Amino acid sequence: MSTAKPYVSIIIPTLNRAHLIGETLDSIRAQTYTHWECIVVDDGSTDETKSVVMSYCDTDARFKYVERPSNRPKGGNAARNYGFEISKGDFIQWFDSDDLMVASKLELKVNSFKEHSVDFVVSKTKYFNKENISFKNYEFKKKDVTFLNYAIGTVNWFTPDLILKRSVASQISYNELLRAGQEYNLNCKLLLKTTNMFYLEEFLTLRRAHDDSIGQTRRKQQSSYLKTKFEQHWLTYCDVHESAASDAFDRYSLLKCVICYYKSKNTIALPQRFKQQISRVFKSKSIYFTLGQFSNRFFKKYYFFYNQLKK
Numbered sequence: 001m002s003t004a005k006p007y008v009s010i011i012i013p014t015l016n017r018a019h020l021i022g023e024t025l026d027s028i029r030a031q032t033y034t035h036w037e038c039i040v041v042d043d044g045s046t047d048e049t050k051s052v053v054m055s056y057c058d059t060d061a062r063f064k065y066v067e068r069p070s071n072r073p074k075g076g077n078a079a080r081n082y083g084f085e086i087s088k089g090d091f092i093q094w095f096d097s098d099d100l101m102v103a104s105k106l107e108l109k110v111n112s113f114k115e116h117s118v119d120f121v122v123s124k125t126k127y128f129n130k131e132n133i134s135f136k137n138y139e140f141k142k143k144d145v146t147f148l149n150y151a152i153g154t155v156n157w158f159t160p161d162l163i164l165k166r167s168v169a170s171q172i173s174y175n176e177l178l179r180a181g182q183e184y185n186l187n188c189k190l191l192l193k194t195t196n197m198f199y200l201e202e203f204l205t206l207r208r209a210h211d212d213s214i215g216q217t218r219r220k221q222q223s224s225y226l227k228t229k230f231e232q233h234w235l236t237y238c239d240v241h242e243s244a245a246s247d248a249f250d251r252y253s254l255l256k257c258v259i260c261y262y263k264s265k266n267t268i269a270l271p272q273r274f275k276q277q278i279s280r281v282f283k284s285k286s287i288y289f290t291l292g293q294f295s296n297r298f299f300k301k302y303y304f305f306y307n308q309l310k311k
Contacts (some may be wrong), residue, residue, distance in 0.1 A: 003147035005111055008036040008163075009089025013079035014097035018048040020042075025056050027100040027206075038085060039087055040097070041079035042067045053232070077174035077182050084169060092169040095160045097177065098208045099153040100128060105204040109163045116198040119251060120164035120190065122157050128206035142199045145189040147244060151236075152252045159183040175239060181232030188240050206224040222263060230268050250281045258289060262302040266272070266293060285309055 012030060014021055021040070028038050040053045042065065057061040066086065072078040080094055091110065095101070109213050112121045122145075126132045137156040140149075149155045159182065167288070172189040237253040244250075255276060261268045279286045285308065292305030 005035050005124045006090040006113070007088060007089035008033070008091045008093055008106055008110065009084075009107075009166075010036055010038040010093045010095055011080060011083035011087060012038065012040045012046065012095045012097050012184045013043055013076040013083070014040055015051055015054075015076070016044040016045045016049060016155065017097040018045070018209075020098045021049060022056075024095070024097055024100060025053070028095075028105070028220055029056070029060060030103050031101065031106045033106050033110055036106060037062050037064060037087065037089060039064045039066065040148045040204070043076060044068065044074060073098045075179060076132045077178055080174045080182070081176065081304045083247045084173075085266045087166075090166055091158075091163050092166055093163045095205075098210065099125075099160055100206040101160075102204045102206065108200060108202065108204065111235070112163075112198045113246050114134050118198045119168045119194045119196045119199055120162060121198045122161050123202055124202040125158045125205040125207050126203045130135040132211040138201070140199075141199065143196055144190070145195050145199070147195070148246055148248055150191050150245075151188050153245075157183075157187075158205070160207075160208070163192075164190070170183055170213065175235050178231060178235055180188075180228035181236070184232055185239065188236055188244075192243055193302050194238060194277050203211055223267065226264045227259045230264075232255050233257050233260075234271060234274070238273075247281075250277075254281055255280060258292075258309065259306065262292060262306060265300070266296050282309060285311070 016104060025038070028036075040063070050065065053063065053065045055086070057065050066082070068074070068082055069077045072082060084092060091113065093106070093109070098102075109121045109123065112118070124135070124138050126135070139147055140155045144155055162183075168190070170195050172186060175185045178185055233253045233256040237250070239254070257274070261270065275289075278289050282289070288305040290311040292302040292309070295305060296302040
């Protein structure tokens with residue numbers, strides 16, 4: 001890490017957020033810690049996003065606007081990876097183009113690195129435009145942060161909660177095939193590299209609730225939601241199961257895929273290696289997956305066979 005004042009790279013993928021991204025950039029410009037760059041990577045906007053962001057670039061050189069290269073896959077993950085590749089920061093803070101930063105966010109996080117000699121820092125997020133009902137995902141302690149606890153959902157945080165050293169970020173990347181669950185995939189990879197973290201138990205990101213968010217849109221379309229959840233767990237399984245060497249992770253991931261497949265009424269196209277991995281992990285019990293397929297197809301029932309597979 002640089003011996004000078006640490007430089008923070010804030011990387012924001014965006015798509016058609018002209019009506020929202022100005023508030024996000026205002027919250028970044030208001031940071032009490034000022035030694036940063038903010039790279040906005042446009043994923044192919046057709047609205048006025050470019051002109052909005054360029055108005056910030058024209059008045060503050062810390063803001064940078066770039067477009068995702070045409071030879072990279074469309075999607076936020078390719079934009080995030082590209083933003084990292086051209087960034088210069090000692091610390092990497094990925095952020096979303098419809099959320100806001102509390103003014104002290106970067107200062108508190110940079111100070112946490114100095115005070116605790118860690119590889120990454122996690123803070124908390126809450127909604128700023130709707131009631132916050134539960135924060136159960138943040139009910140953990142530093143000692144709880146392990147690969148397996150995160151992978152099976154005991155520990156959880158959102159994309160903007162994480163800031164990490166560049167040296168650590170360079171060892172992992174976002175899976176550019178994923179359409180959802182990018183933070184799950186990245187954090188599983190992260191926690192296989194290091195669990196040397198500090199948990200900053202303060203709400204430093206303000207999340208926007210709105211009907212046209214990617215997550216809300218996907219959840220309204222059940223078939224799309226199930227397919228992307230399947231992909232989240234399958235692609236993460238493919239990315240890390242060998243290095244994780246965890247039977248509990250293997251079972252958890254594949255069962256998540258199986259239940260998405262059954263709930264989709266067997267409409268999700270199974271990857272070529274899927275049944276092979278079911279057989280490897282569940283051994284003789286893998287027959288219950290096949291029986292569940294047939295039962296679901298002809299009788300629209302699968303719970304008995306799914307439960308037998310789980311045992």
